[in-house]
Amino acid sequence: MTQLSNRISSVDRTLLLLGDRWIYLILGEAFFGVHGYDEFQSRLGIATNILSNRLKKLVKHGIMEKEKNPKDGRRFIYRLTKKGLNLYPIPLAMMSWGDRWLSGTDGPPLILHHKSCGKSFQPVMCCSECGEAINARDVSFTYTLGAHKTSKR
Incomplete structure (x- = not known):
């Protein structure tokens, strides 16, 4: 392996x-x-x-x-x-994490609003198949052939 x-x-x-x-x-x-x-x-x-x-x-x-x-x-x-x-999901996830853990007493520097419904929101990662919110403990993985290619550095 x-x-x-x-x-x-x-x-x-x-x-x-x-x-x-x-x-x-x-x-x-x-x-x-x-x-x-x-x-x-x-x-x-x-x-x-x-x-x-x-x-x-x-x-x-x-x-x-x-x-x-x-x-x-x-x-x-x-x-x-x-x-x-x-x-887009990458900076959203980074912003959400920073808002939660690095904002301090003043709170987040900006608040996101969903244009369709007008509400402020927090980005949530969810399963593309069932729509359920997921976190690291909810995910398993399988290696594929692509995992065995060596890095060219």
């Missing part, structure tokens, strides 16, 4: 791609509707070389797409692709 250290999991691959504070902050702004390079830079206070590097990485991996700005053809905008939009 392959040693655990030689396995490359989906979590490992995702962390190799996204495991950077700036990537998550850029994605967070994109989820809030930021598209322009200058707006990312000013809202995040990120150095331009770091922003450029991270945006190129997100575009290269199909998480964002770079388009000419329709209002100013000399500039570009960055939009989340379907692959990028599919990342």
